[in-house]
Each structure stands twice: as structure tokens, then as C-alpha cells.
Amino acid sequence: MTPEQLLAAPSTALPTLRGAVAGLPSYVPGRRSARADIAALASNESHYEPLPAATVAVAEAARRMNRYPDMAAVELRERLARHLGVSLEEVAVGPGSVGVLQQIITGLCDAGDEVVFAWRSFEAYPILVELAGARPVRIPLDHLEGHDLDAMAAAVTDCTKVILLCTPNNPTGVPISHERIEAFLQSVRSDILVVIDEAYVEYADAGSGPDSLALYRQYPNVCILRTFSKAYGLAGLRVGYAVAVPAIAEGLRRTALPFSVSALAQKAAIASLDAGEEMAARASAVREERARMAAELEAQGWKLQPSQGNFLWIRADEVLLATLVEAFNGAGIMVRAYQGDGVRITVADAASNDRVLRLLAAHAA
Incomplete structure (x- = not known):
């Protein structure tokens, strides 16, 4: 072939994924079934139907779903700001807390930066970190199934950009006390964003975990992460939010996928x-x-x-x-098994x- 013919010849090569993507583990959702006799206890969903006011709000908003939602989610952010006692500029929203977390990682981490978190914890943590090209730093839980904050502080390096604190921790249910988080915040650099992930905060007994808003007001490097997917029963609509200092919150809004929180989700969250x-x-x-079952x-x-x-x-x-999974499957009960660690059962x-x-x-x- 002449050089001209070689250039004109079609290539047999195919597009390839980034190495970080090709090596990612898949997020494993909780199993589900449409059968009425199956107890779906694998995904920590609320077993209640949506709040009646949310259902009405969705039906009303559905009549205008030919229009784009408010990308800035101003009405929802204003309502959240009043609920939390913060300003509109301190609130960012996204498609579930996991969507907001992706905005956090994308907004703060470059390739080679490090994100420290306990393990085992929320399964999406290492996936989102690796997707951004950053390095996940997993710190084993302590003997009480909670965060080993001393070990997490010791794992901080010059490359650490974000620390994730899941309280109560998923899947173990163990909270982190206010005093322990405050001591931890005093020990880490102020240029590291410390995310307090409170997806289950509404289920926690008063005083069992931190007063995250008080910590946020005292430590500007704190970011609070919450969701409407659990106690509010909006898992199918995907809406979560973060509270952070205005500069960080603005960055989270910039990194959000445009129109990622639907108008239906915004109205349902407000209701x-x-x-x-x-x-x-x-x-x-x-x-x-939960208390009855635990006892x-x-x-x-x-x-x-204690969860x-x-x-x-x-x-x-x-x-x-293996014995428990086989027994649960045989009994028509869906639970979440974590290979090598244990089983999580939704109440x-x-x-x-x-x-x-x-x-x-x-x-x-």
C-alpha cells in the first residue's frame, strides 16, 4: 500500500474507556421484586408511601413537565434555607445525596488528590472518588463498627482534599458523636473539606450524633450532606442537598448536571x-x-x-x-449482603x- 492508501484505509480500532472507568466496580443496588409476598428490606427505602402532600405536589407539577425545571432550584433552596437557618447562597441541591456528593468530589478533587473515608461505609464513596481520578483512602472501622477518627486523622497527607464522615454510618448504623467530630475537626487542616453525610439523620435518636449545623457554623470547612430519599420517602424522585460556605456551595451548583433535579422532585421536596x-x-x-427488633x-x-x-x-x-442469605432468599425476604462483612436489614x-x-x-x- 502507498502512504496515501494507508491513510485512507478504515481503522479497525474501537473507542476505549478511560482506565479509571474501565476499572470501576459497579454500584450494587438493593435487590427488588414486584411480588407482593416479598419483603423488600435491601435498599433502606421508606416502607411508607410518599407523604400525601408530596403526592399532590407531584400531580400538580406533572401538568407542566413539558417545561424545563428551575436549574437553580431557587424555591427549594429558599425553603431549605428557612428550614435550616442558613442563607440561600449556602445551599446546593442535586439528584439525591449521591448526586450532590459527585458534585463535591468533582468540584474539589484533581487527579491524584485523596479522599479519606471509613470502610465499610457507603458503597458509592470509592466509585465517585475513582471516577474523578482521585485516590480513595479507606480506613477500617473500629471494633464497635464505627469511625476510627484517630486513624482517619493519621491518614491525612498533603494530597488530602476531602474527608467523608457518614453518621449514622451505612451499613453499620453507628453514629459519630458531636464531641468526637469536633475534636477531629480541630485536628485536621482547615483547607480540607469535611463532609458530614447525614442521609439517615431523621431516624437518629436526639443527641446520638452531631449537631452538624453548629459544627458548620464554627468550622467553615464543614459541608453537610442530606437527602429526601430516606425518611421523606422520595427515593424515586432523586433529590438531595448540601450546606456549605457560599464559595463551596456555588462550586457545587456549577458542577451539577444541568436540570438534574426535576420540577416534580423540587415540588415534592418542598411539600x-x-x-x-x-x-x-x-x-x-x-x-x-428498630428498638423492638434490636431488643x-x-x-x-x-x-x-446500636443502630x-x-x-x-x-x-x-x-x-x-452464606447461611443467612440462603435463608432470607428462601423466606422471600430481600436483605443486603456485604461480602466478607455482614448483612444489613431495613426496618x-x-x-x-x-x-x-x-x-x-x-x-x-
Whole structure:
């Protein structure tokens, strides 16, 4: 072939993914089933239907879904600002807290930067970090299934840009006290963003975790991350938010995918905030069921750490985990298994919870 013919010849090469993407582990969602006899306890969803006011708001907004949503989500941000006692400029929203977290990582991390977090914790953490080209730094949980803050502080380097604190921790349910986080904040550099991820804060007993707003007001490098997916029951609409100093919050809004929070989600979130007392009553009922289940499981001989989420965690080795997963599957109960670590069980209605208790009673030590 002449040089001209070689240049004209079609290439057989195909596009390739970035190395960081090709090597990413897939996020594993909780299993689901449409069967009415299956107890869906794998995804920490609220077992309640959406708040009535949210359903009405969605129906009204649906009549205008031929129009783009407000990309700045001003009405929702104003309502959140009033709810939290902050300014509009301190609030950023996104498609669920995981979407906002991606905005955080994208906005702060360059290739080679480090993000420190406990492990095991929220499964999306290492995925989002690696996707940004940054390096995830996993710090093992302590013997009480909580954050080892001393080890996390010791892991900070000149490359550390973000630290993620999940409280109560998913999947173990263990919170981080206000005093421990405050001491931690005093020990880390002020140019590191410390994200307090509170996806399950509405389920936590008063005083069990931090007063994150007070910490934010005292430490400008704190960012609060929350969601409407859990206690507010809007998991299917995808809306979460962050509170950060205006410069950081503005950066999060800039890194957001345009129009990522639908008009339906924005209206439903506002209506849900306005129905806060009803949501709080539902969360209280979940706390009561959580306490009832934990007490019975401990009486059966299971060793549990006190959970402050809408779920319970059972530490299990490979043998026990395989036994439990097989038993749950056979009983039509969907739970979340974490290979090599344990099983997470969402607290739901009393009837579903009783099915869990009967099954675990048969496998107690």
C-alpha cells in the first residue's frame, strides 16, 4: 500500500474507556421484586408511601413537565434555607445525596488528590472518588463498627482534599458523636473539606450524633450532606442537598448536571418539608420498631451495635453470611449482603420485621 492508501484505509480500532472507568466496580443496588409476598428490606427505602402532600405536589407539577425545571432550584433552596437557618447562597441541591456528593468530589478533587473515608461505609464513596481520578483512602472501622477518627486523622497527607464522615454510618448504623467530630475537626487542616453525610439523620435518636449545623457554623470547612430519599420517602424522585460556605456551595451548583433535579422532585421536596411533623411521626415509628427488633435479636443471642439508621447490621463471616442469605432468599425476604462483612436489614412495617425476627431466631447461636 502507498502512504496515501494507508491513510485512507478504515481503522479497525474501537473507542476505549478511560482506565479509571474501565476499572470501576459497579454500584450494587438493593435487590427488588414486584411480588407482593416479598419483603423488600435491601435498599433502606421508606416502607411508607410518599407523604400525601408530596403526592399532590407531584400531580400538580406533572401538568407542566413539558417545561424545563428551575436549574437553580431557587424555591427549594429558599425553603431549605428557612428550614435550616442558613442563607440561600449556602445551599446546593442535586439528584439525591449521591448526586450532590459527585458534585463535591468533582468540584474539589484533581487527579491524584485523596479522599479519606471509613470502610465499610457507603458503597458509592470509592466509585465517585475513582471516577474523578482521585485516590480513595479507606480506613477500617473500629471494633464497635464505627469511625476510627484517630486513624482517619493519621491518614491525612498533603494530597488530602476531602474527608467523608457518614453518621449514622451505612451499613453499620453507628453514629459519630458531636464531641468526637469536633475534636477531629480541630485536628485536621482547615483547607480540607469535611463532609458530614447525614442521609439517615431523621431516624437518629436526639443527641446520638452531631449537631452538624453548629459544627458548620464554627468550622467553615464543614459541608453537610442530606437527602429526601430516606425518611421523606422520595427515593424515586432523586433529590438531595448540601450546606456549605457560599464559595463551596456555588462550586457545587456549577458542577451539577444541568436540570438534574426535576420540577416534580423540587415540588415534592418542598411539600415534604412543609409536612415535617407527619414525616417525624413516621420516623419515630421506625425508631420504635428498630428498638423492638434490636431488643429481641439481642435476646436471641445476636450481637448488635446500636443502630441509628432505619436498618440493623449483623456482622457475619463468609459461612454465616452464606447461611443467612440462603435463608432470607428462601423466606422471600430481600436483605443486603456485604461480602466478607455482614448483612444489613431495613426496618419496615411490623409484619415484615416479624418475619425477620422469626427467621433469625431459627439461626441464632
